Amino acid sequence: MSSVTTPVVELRDVHVVHRARGGGWFDRDRVHALTGADLTIAAGETVGVVGESGCGKSTMAKVLVGLQQPTSGEVRIDGHDVWTMTAAERRHHIGAGVGMVFQDPSTSLNRRMPVRQILRDPLDVHRRGSGAERDSRVRELMQLVGLPDSVADALPSQLSGGQRQRVAIARALALEPGLLIADEPTSALDVSVRAQILNLLLDLQERLGLAMVFVSHDIQTVRRVSDRIVTMYLGRLVEITPARSMPEGAQHPYTRALFSATPGLLAPIDPIPLVGPVPSATRPPSGCPFRTRCWKATEVCAETLPELTPGTANGHGPHAFRCHHPVPLGTSDAELVELARRETRTTTPLHVEEKP
Numbered sequence: 001m002s003s004v005t006t007p008v009v010e011l012r013d014v015h016v017v018h019r020a021r022g023g024g025w026f027d028r029d030r031v032h033a034l035t036g037a038d039l040t041i042a043a044g045e046t047v048g049v050v051g052e053s054g055c056g057k058s059t060m061a062k063v064l065v066g067l068q069q070p071t072s073g074e075v076r077i078d079g080h081d082v083w084t085m086t087a088a089e090r091r092h093h094i095g096a097g098v099g100m101v102f103q104d105p106s107t108s109l110n111r112r113m114p115v116r117q118i119l120r121d122p123l124d125v126h127r128r129g130s131g132a133e134r135d136s137r138v139r140e141l142m143q144l145v146g147l148p149d150s151v152a153d154a155l156p157s158q159l160s161g162g163q164r165q166r167v168a169i170a171r172a173l174a175l176e177p178g179l180l181i182a183d184e185p186t187s188a189l190d191v192s193v194r195a196q197i198l199n200l201l202l203d204l205q206e207r208l209g210l211a212m213v214f215v216s217h218d219i220q221t222v223r224r225v226s227d228r229i230v231t232m233y234l235g236r237l238v239e240i241t242p243a244r245s246m247p248e249g250a251q252h253p254y255t256r257a258l259f260s261a262t263p264g265l266l267a268p269i270d271p272i273p274l275v276g277p278v279p280s281a282t283r284p285p286s287g288c289p290f291r292t293r294c295w296k297a298t299e300v301c302a303e304t305l306p307e308l309t310p311g312t313a314n315g316h317g318p319h320a321f322r323c324h325h326p327v328p329l330g331t332s333d334a335e336l337v338e339l340a341r342r343e344t345r346t347t348t349p350l351h352v353e354e355k356p
């Protein structure tokens with residue numbers, strides 16, 4: 001983790017709408033995977049992204065790395081709006097500016113290429129240096145991620161899972177990007193090598209001054225590695241909180257509920273209870289997307305999307321949330337569990353799905 005300076009990537013009101021698998025282009029068949037995302041990532045900082053399955057984490061990661069074109073909105077990398085460039089300019093600009101490490105190195109690496117060629121490929125495509133310089137860069141990359149020379153001619157299938165992920169990390173760093181996106185980078189690995197790969201990523205980030213976006217279901221790890229944590233719910237960024245203030249610096253009821261379900265963060269208590277399942281991303285609720293499960297929801301939550309409101313996060317740094325009824329600072333998880341149980345018994349949460 002390091003200090004926050006110049007923005008390397010900015011999302012401005014980014015929306016991604018997919019056609020539902022097997023569906024047409026009717027409104028009812030549209031999946032709102034990312035809705036109105038605004039995010040600025042500064043050089044050297046780590047932004048963790050958390051939220052339940054299907055909330056849009058991977059979609060946002062793909063937008064940041066140029067693999068997903070937004071339906072609307074702007075993606076600026078190093079100050080340039082990448083979707084107004086020609087395809088060739090964009091490939092060049094994004095390829096050199098952002099690297100991505102995927103969850104499963106077995107599927108993200110070309111199975112027919114030896115390690116040496118996998119690492120040389122981005123250098124060849126971007127015509128970086130002479131042949132000899134590219135060979136030397138490949139050796140340097142292997143050293144950087146702790147791979148022995150002896151695996152240079154091996155195919156991915158001949159490597160261990162941890163070694164394969166080291167190759168994927170080296171490839172993502174080949175063009176010296178300013179930002180590394182790591183989408184669940186350790187979850188497909190054996191538990192025994194997860195810590196090694198995580199420490200490697202943190203060490204590289206520190207040494208190379210990289211900004212990093214770390215997407216994970218592992219909230220403990222996200223809290224440990226991040227400067228700021230983005231909470232996503234149903235395609236929306238609902239809270240951005242300084243990691244050091246978590247969990248009690250968070251004021252969005254959903255962030256508090258998500259963190260309360262993570263064992264070991266505070267005294268062991270029951271998680272804050274939520275009502276029902278996450279609504280469908282094809283028919284998101286009107287107003288606040290979380291209101292159908294929220295014990296604090298009132299009529300205004302169904303009527304109006306809350307503005308992004310600055311918070312104080314107990315003085316730990318910039319903080320913002322979208323909520324009409326934020327959790328007061330200083331409220332413990334135990335108090336929230338009690339409140340949520342009581343409110344859920346005495347009121348009917350706003351379950352109705354709107355937006356036909």
Ligand SMILES: Nc1ncnc2c1ncn2[C@@H]1O[C@H](COP(=O)(O)OP(=O)(O)OP(=O)(O)O)[C@@H](O)[C@H]1O
Nearest residue numbers: 018019020021031033053054055056057058059281
């Ligand atoms: N290519 C696609 N076509 C249609 N729907 C899609 C497509 N990609 C993603 N979705 C949908 O968009 C929503 C967001 O998906 P996304 O993969 O970004 O979520 P996620 O938070 O990364 O989930 P997970 O934690 O399970 O990986 C989901 O409802 C998903 O089903």
